[in-house]
Amino acid sequence: MTNKYSSSDNCPFLLEPAGKDYLWGGTRLKTEFGKQIDINPLAETWECSTHKDGLSVVASGKFKGRTLQAILRENPDFMGKHANNNGELPILIKFIDAFKNLSVQVHPNDKYAKEYENGQLGKSEMWYVLDAAPDAELIYGFYHDITKEQLKKSLDEGTVEKYLQKVKIHKNDTFFIEAGTVHAICKGALIAEIQENSNLTYRLFDYNRTDKNGKKRELHIDKALNVVNLKGSANPRQPMRTLKYRQGVATELISRCKYFQVWRYIINTECTRQLVNFESSENTFNVLLCIEGCGIIFLNNGETLNFFKGDCIFVPANASEIKIHGKGQLLVVGC
Missing domain, CATH: 2.60.120.10 (Jelly Rolls)
Structure with missing residues (x-):
């Protein structure tokens, strides 16, 4: 497309x-x-x-x-x-x-x-x-x-x-x-x-x-x-992470601190007509980093944007609603 x-x-x-x-x-x-x-x-x-x-x-x-x-x-x-x-x-x-x-x-x-x-x-x-x-x-x-x-x-x-x-x-x-x-x-x-x-x-x-x-x-x-922090560090263990599923997408929060939040989106809409609604952070920009696969972003005014593995997409805080179609993974960063 x-x-x-x-x-x-x-x-x-x-x-x-x-x-x-x-x-x-x-x-x-x-x-x-x-x-x-x-x-x-x-x-x-x-x-x-x-x-x-x-x-x-x-x-x-x-x-x-x-x-x-x-x-x-x-x-x-x-x-x-x-x-x-x-x-x-x-x-x-x-x-x-x-x-x-x-x-x-x-x-x-x-x-x-x-x-x-x-x-x-x-x-x-x-x-x-x-x-x-x-x-x-x-x-x-x-x-x-x-x-x-x-x-x-x-x-x-x-x-x-x-x-x-x-x-x-x-x-x-x-x-x-x-x-x-x-x-x-x-x-x-x-x-x-x-x-x-x-x-x-x-x-x-x-x-x-x-x-x-x-x-x-x-x-x-x-x-x-x-x-430098001179104290001994505990062996860093992987945090408990929970995937939440809905049609076409699974999401998980992978990091949150006072500076940023990072989610992983696993998208697969190849076998469904249901596009994925992107839920942006409140009153802030978001950044989408494609780490696997590819897809298409649909805006509610009919515009589209293709993305592929390695692409980075800036989503303005006042962007119109977007939907995503594709198969791959995104890191979604907000702050």
């Missing part, structure tokens, strides 16, 4: 991401998620972003070719209760392809970032595991309490890994990484990340790697030591 667009301003629209070529990335975002970005490796795609370090661009409809940030500044009602943010979304959504281990790192909280990083937001984040190699794992906190002096010494001596808690991961797992938690995504993981709108990362350890120019990447040990 061909996409059709009218002059309506508040229709959902596709986004085109910014890409990042960090040294640990791979090729799966290109080969499996259809990302046509001419950089190699393609480590991350910033799917829905108003952050200056990687702006998303509108890829369909009336606003095609312009940055999401610019459109939201001109149309603050698209953001609902966040309309006074001058076009800055409170969240940032990414795909991450970890072909190699990411650095061991920590993020500051809002209070520290505001005071010491020129008023920026801190960074709490949630990971949804799209796929994982049989031996894939992540680093989540410390096995037991550690002092700042012990941590500093282990970083100086290159022995910090013995303190880091490693957790096996599997497809469909979810993890919430609160600011201050030492962490790392390890090789073999494909992740969807929903986070605060921040790019503040303090690297503690980077396996003594060098970049394409032969230089070691910068570490931020002093800042990291100021914000």
